[in-house]
Every structure is written in C-alpha cells, then in structure tokens.
Amino acid sequence: MHVYLIAGAAVWGTAAGLLLPRAAYRLAVPAEEPWAAVCPAGHPVGGWFGPARCGRCPEGRRRHGAGAGAALGCALVCAALAWRLGGHPELAVWLLLVPVGGVLARVDLAVHRLPDVLTLPALGLTALLLAGAALLPSAHGSWTRALLAAAVLGVLYAVLFFVNPAGMGFGDVKLAPTLGLVLGWYGWGAVVTGTFAGFLLGALVGLVLIATRRATRKTAMPFGPFMLAGALAALLA
Structure with a gap:
C-alpha cells in the first residue's frame, strides 16, 4: 500500500509540475506591475496552467519552456513526502x-x-x-x-x-x-x-x-x- 501511495504522490507531483510553469512566468513581474500577459516577443500568453513556452518564438521556448524540470522536482518532493510520512x-x-x-x-x-x-x-x-x-x-x-x-x-x-x-x-x-x-x-x-x-x-x-x-x-x-x-x-x- 505504501508503494502505491508513493507512486500516486509522484504522479500528482509530475502533473502539478507540468501545470505550474505558466503561472510562475505570469507572476514573475516586479511589484505594482500587472501579471504578464505576453511572451518576451509580445505574443499573448493566456490562462494560468500549462507550459509557459511560446510556440511562436524561439526566445519564449528557451527562456520559459522548462516544464520538465519543474515536473521532476515536484514529483521527487511529493514522492519523498509520501515515503516519509505515510498515509x-x-x-x-x-x-x-x-x-x-x-x-x-x-x-x-x-x-x-x-x-x-x-x-x-x-x-x-x-x-x-x-x-x-x-x-x-x-x-x-x-x-x-x-x-x-x-x-x-x-x-x-x-x-x-x-x-x-x-x-x-x-x-x-x-x-x-x-x-x-x-x-x-x-x-x-x-x-x-x-x-x-x-x-x-x-x-x-x-x-x-x-x-x-x-x-x-x-x-x-x-x-x-x-x-x-x-x-x-x-x-x-
């Protein structure tokens, strides 16, 4: 049962990690400025969940498309918590x-x-x-x-x-x-x-x-x- 709990936590962490880059990009603005609504090249970025990369420009893919790292990090943290704390x-x-x-x-x-x-x-x-x-x-x-x-x-x-x-x-x-x-x-x-x-x-x-x-x-x-x-x-x- 504990193994399934760890696996389920890892799946949750992976899914959550894949969804958070766009929110992180949109919120990463200086104080008093509105949340980012465009990529660095000016293309619209809508919604709050999903990858932050812009499919229209290479710059957006390079700077804001690192969803795999976020997914891996979240998965490892969630799995570790499930392993340590149990049910x-x-x-x-x-x-x-x-x-x-x-x-x-x-x-x-x-x-x-x-x-x-x-x-x-x-x-x-x-x-x-x-x-x-x-x-x-x-x-x-x-x-x-x-x-x-x-x-x-x-x-x-x-x-x-x-x-x-x-x-x-x-x-x-x-x-x-x-x-x-x-x-x-x-x-x-x-x-x-x-x-x-x-x-x-x-x-x-x-x-x-x-x-x-x-x-x-x-x-x-x-x-x-x-x-x-x-x-x-x-x-x-």
Missing part, C-alpha cells in the same frame, strides 16, 4: 502545498518577490485543511500547536524585517506563518529545525556566491526558496 491525512495538505511552493520559489528567484495572491490564500487554506485533518483518527499532529507556531514564526520574521528591511522582504514575512503551520503540526523541534535549516542554507549559498565572486555582501538574495527548502528538510527529517 496520515496531513500528507494530502503537504501535497497540495508542493506546487504552490514550487511557483513561489521560481517567482522569488526570478524577481525577488513572493506574490500575495499565493502566500495569503496558502495560509488560510492550510489552516483550514489542517483543522479538518486534525479531526481524523490517523492524524499525526496538533492543530493548536500549528496555529501557535504560525503566530510565532510570523512575529519572528516581522521583527527581522523591521530590524533589517534590506535583508528580508515582506513577502518572506507573509510566507512564514504558513511554514509555521506545517512545522508546528509536528512539534516545536520541527519548527526550530526547519527555521534554522532555512537560514543555514541561505548563509551557505551566500558564502559560496561570494567566494566565487558571483555576489558581494550587498547583493540581494531571494530568501523564500531557502525557507521552503528548510521546511522540507525538517519534514523529511
């Missing part, structure tokens, strides 16, 4: 969050922002779905603790933002409570591990970029992908 009901919540996290990571890497249109609904829906999961007998976590952890991480990141706005975006502050829900579901140890792992990964990558002269101490880095990677590492640990 507990909260697994369904995590599988729904994986493509959302994938889009957020791609957008943050592209334009250094985490759109409210994803971070805020993700927070509300995660809290709601975990409330439902907590009612099931096979649930393996605490909804109350998840809410407390969401509040704690939200306050922590807000303080860090106001202390050093140049070092952290407000989108990171809005993403933090959702990760608090995910990690707090399993315990405060997971909250500490996931948060620390995110900062550690960010610091290590920053040091490597500085050492290879691809960045300086003042170079802005998107922190959302590291937050997501740290949370994933804590779940798998």
Whole structure:
C-alpha cells in the first residue's frame, strides 16, 4: 500500500509540475506591475496552467519552456513526502502545498518577490485543511500547536524585517506563518529545525556566491526558496 501511495504522490507531483510553469512566468513581474500577459516577443500568453513556452518564438521556448524540470522536482518532493510520512491525512495538505511552493520559489528567484495572491490564500487554506485533518483518527499532529507556531514564526520574521528591511522582504514575512503551520503540526523541534535549516542554507549559498565572486555582501538574495527548502528538510527529517 505504501508503494502505491508513493507512486500516486509522484504522479500528482509530475502533473502539478507540468501545470505550474505558466503561472510562475505570469507572476514573475516586479511589484505594482500587472501579471504578464505576453511572451518576451509580445505574443499573448493566456490562462494560468500549462507550459509557459511560446510556440511562436524561439526566445519564449528557451527562456520559459522548462516544464520538465519543474515536473521532476515536484514529483521527487511529493514522492519523498509520501515515503516519509505515510498515509496520515496531513500528507494530502503537504501535497497540495508542493506546487504552490514550487511557483513561489521560481517567482522569488526570478524577481525577488513572493506574490500575495499565493502566500495569503496558502495560509488560510492550510489552516483550514489542517483543522479538518486534525479531526481524523490517523492524524499525526496538533492543530493548536500549528496555529501557535504560525503566530510565532510570523512575529519572528516581522521583527527581522523591521530590524533589517534590506535583508528580508515582506513577502518572506507573509510566507512564514504558513511554514509555521506545517512545522508546528509536528512539534516545536520541527519548527526550530526547519527555521534554522532555512537560514543555514541561505548563509551557505551566500558564502559560496561570494567566494566565487558571483555576489558581494550587498547583493540581494531571494530568501523564500531557502525557507521552503528548510521546511522540507525538517519534514523529511
């Protein structure tokens, strides 16, 4: 049964990964600008799901057609979560969050922002779905603790933002409570591990970029992908 669960999670991840590139491309615009509606050459890009490549121009295929990588990444993450967590009901919540996290990571890497249109609904829906999961007998976590952890991480990141706005975006502050829900579901140890792992990964990558002269101490880095990677590492640990 566990093998079928892993396989089903991988299929879901593949399908979701193939559908997210267009949304990531359309959302990857600077703040205060409307969502992208055309390819770099000006051809219309409609809808939100599917590949982002433009069949009319080679430039669009080169820059925005990398759906295979997204599908593979989502499939591996979903399969790993299913392997590690088994048939507990909260697994369904995590599988729904994986493509959302994938889009957020791609957008943050592209334009250094985490759109409210994803971070805020993700927070509300995660809290709601975990409330439902907590009612099931096979649930393996605490909804109350998840809410407390969401509040704690939200306050922590807000303080860090106001202390050093140049070092952290407000989108990171809005993403933090959702990760608090995910990690707090399993315990405060997971909250500490996931948060620390995110900062550690960010610091290590920053040091490597500085050492290879691809960045300086003042170079802005998107922190959302590291937050997501740290949370994933804590779940798998």
